Amino acid sequence: MDAIVIRDALIERIYEKMLDDDNIFFISADFGAPALDKLREKFGGRFINVGIAEQNLINISTGLALEGSIVFAYAIAPFLTMRAYEQLRTNLAIMSQVRDVNVNLIGVGSGLSYDVTGPTHHCLEDACIMNLLPNFVVFSPADHVTAERFVDYCLGVKKPKYIRLDGKAQPRIYHDADRLSMEEGFVELREGSEIGIVATGYMTHKALRVAEALSKRAMTAGVVDVFMLKPVNERKLYETLRKYPRLVTMEESFLRKGSLDTIVADLLLDNNHHPRFTRFGFKDRYVFDVGSREHLHKLNGLDEESIVAAILSKTSAESNPVGP
Amino acid sequence: MGSTEFLKQKAAWVKRKTLEIHRIAPGIRIASALSCIEILTSLYYGKVLSYDPSDRYCENRDRLIISKAHGTVSFYPILADLGFFPPEELGRVGKAGAILGDIPDCSVPGYETVNGSLGHGLGVACGIALALKKRGRKEKVFVLSGDGELYEGSVWEAIMFAAHHHLGNLVLIIDNNKICMLDYCTKILNMEPLDVKFMAFNWKPTVVDGHDFEQLHPRLMAMKHEESDGPRVLIANTVKGKGVPRLERDSLCHIKALRPEEIDDLLLSQKD
Structure with a gap:
């Protein structure tokens, strides 16, 4: 590669x-x-x-x-x-x-x-x-x-x-550069039906691996790479995301502070669309731990295994709700 | 009429107009605006700078970067008089729909950049001067800065840059009115001797009385026309609140506004 x-x-x-x-x-x-x-x-x-x-x-x-x-x-x-x-x-x-x-x-x-x-x-x-x-x-x-x-x-x-x-x-993701439209700002790298993973930067690579792992667990996952955080073509992005009953965002950023997760959440809310939604990123604290990037991801629940497990566990909890 | 007399008359008119603006816009920094009237008058009415009100970004204009934007409402009458915008705008500063507010920015014709926040002007001016120098252009870049603004570290980053890159087309004018918002600069953090500091940074300093046209205007004219292999600074010693005794005496004059009747008295007293 x-x-x-x-x-x-x-x-x-x-x-x-x-x-x-x-x-x-x-x-x-x-x-x-x-x-x-x-x-x-x-x-x-x-x-x-x-x-x-x-x-x-x-x-x-x-x-x-x-x-x-x-x-x-x-x-x-x-x-x-x-x-x-x-x-x-x-x-x-x-x-x-x-x-x-x-x-x-x-x-x-x-x-x-x-x-x-x-x-x-x-x-x-x-x-x-x-x-x-x-x-x-x-x-x-x-x-x-x-x-x-x-x-x-x-x-x-x-x-x-x-x-x-x-x-x-x-590694290279785009073998055909013409897929990249600056006017759209994103590409659906992989289509799925059960879950859409929206990612940016480094985490797009991980999103592709997570999607692959999920497919082995009989869950078809799409991956959307948002390379233009601003301005992204919101109308087209929404059209792409609306088909997914479950959406997750993945990024190396603090969450709920205006990065990719906020962009996607706001877009869904503005369209009065409410899929199951999970954000993967960093919580409201700095990382003092020492170690490789993947080690630090693991400590923060952002390694591939933890993300797959979190998605599967949420999916299973939602299909077998404990109630009332 | 000699050129000094002409400039004095112009400065008196600019001061009256500035006070009139203050009457409708009490929030302007009047004391700071009064200390640089002779500097701005020299630059424009003294024909130091080249400019074209009908083509504000024409290539052969000299660039004036006003880094102490908050203290240059006194520039409004000059710009209006020279045709940068209609004079009626002077009568509605700060009103709904006006183009002029209490602090100018580059949306006002005649202002190049955004300088409501201090410490940006010199660095941006260095970039402009570098571009002009690399293209072999003859236009000069003048910067008007306050002395209190020199507390911003970004200014000293630019001072080092200008000297290293031999920006002989760059002139920094310091309106050295010696007062910040809360006190005299010598009491806050003493920066004197300022000229020696600039010399140590490989700049060429000159010190003048910033209210005396006979010193100020020829010096600015020389800085415009003489060749230089490095950046130059004109330290113009001025008085904050110049011409208004109550402000001149007050270390807190930066944040003082004049009452309407005070303004009327001042306007009456200098009608001639």
Whole structure:
């Protein structure tokens, strides 16, 4: 299986675009990647390291963009979004309602990508707080094909965008990039009839495995990958989800705070549609435990086995209700 | 009429208009707006900056980034007078449907960016200056900042950036009125000597009396036209609440509003 670090594929695609367009800048807050070395060397004048200064990263990027440049601003996801949140709000979210600001934030290490580095480097908030900001596009790819596709989108859409990237190599999901429609923002990767699993980013891979495991237990499960958290085509997403009598969401985010689970729950509620609904993600506390990503998932009930067991147990409880 | 006399007359008119706005918009930061009138008057009526009210984002305009947006309601009369928006707007600041509120942003023609929150202007200006420099453009980027705003750490991130990238097309004007919201800056956290700090960060500082056109205007003109291999800062020493004795004496003047009858008296006293 061709597992590729999404970040590297994304940078490679930006590199190609920078060859053709000298209006593209790449700004980093002293954060690198092996794939970035070539870009730094080739485009010395258009690669700028602002130092460990995320606030200035956003402000410099804004200034360049106000002069018509296309800017990719690059940093580790939690610091990019949270150290500089007020800069994102003022100079990108607010400003872009009046002026064109094509700044594309690349946040590396969403969720528990940086597993053993502790709660400062975990990023369970970014999807929630970035969805909060008007005028922002929020992108959450599960594989490198999706991320590459997003680069093309970035060049043409003069709005601020946030792309949350997994820090680790992930297998390819999309073999046909044409399945990815930025206007729709999601793809039903697998159709089912009894349960629909809606997932994003890293958890889309796990959702596919969970669906497979459920099918072995005679439960047909669909999987929907939401790669565009904002804006997602809500009408089409609802049309896709409404057929499922049971829906679950899966993400590496805090729950009930505006991320994927909230988007889906609100969509169902707005349509007065009430399937059985379960959210899988992180509860309202930080993760101090040490260990691999899968170890941490297990501690939080997010490993494949726990999720399958939780789904089966809920299904069985609902079909054999204890009552009254 | 000499240019200084002309600028003085313009500044007096801007001050009257600002006080008139304050009468209908009591929430504006009048003291802060009064300290930078000569600076704004020099930049616009003194023909330091290039601009085109009919094409607000024209490529050959100089960029003025007003980082102390809350304290520039005194810029409204200038913008209206120069044709950025209809003068009638001055009579309805803060009213329903008006384009002008107590704190301006880039929805107001003549304002480039959003600066209701402090500490953003210089960094954004650095990005603009870098883009212009890379394209070989001759336009300059001026930033108007307060001195209290220098407490924001993001400003110093930008100060380091501007020097490292030799942004000779960037000019920071500090309206050094020496008072924050609650007290004198020297009492809150003393930043003096400011010029020495900027020198240590590889900036070129100049200190002037920010109310004296004979010092202020030629210096700004020189900063617009002279070549520089690095960023420059003009520390304009000003008085917060300039021209209103009750405000000038008060360390809390930032949050003080004038009563309507006080405004009438002030307008009467400077009719000529």
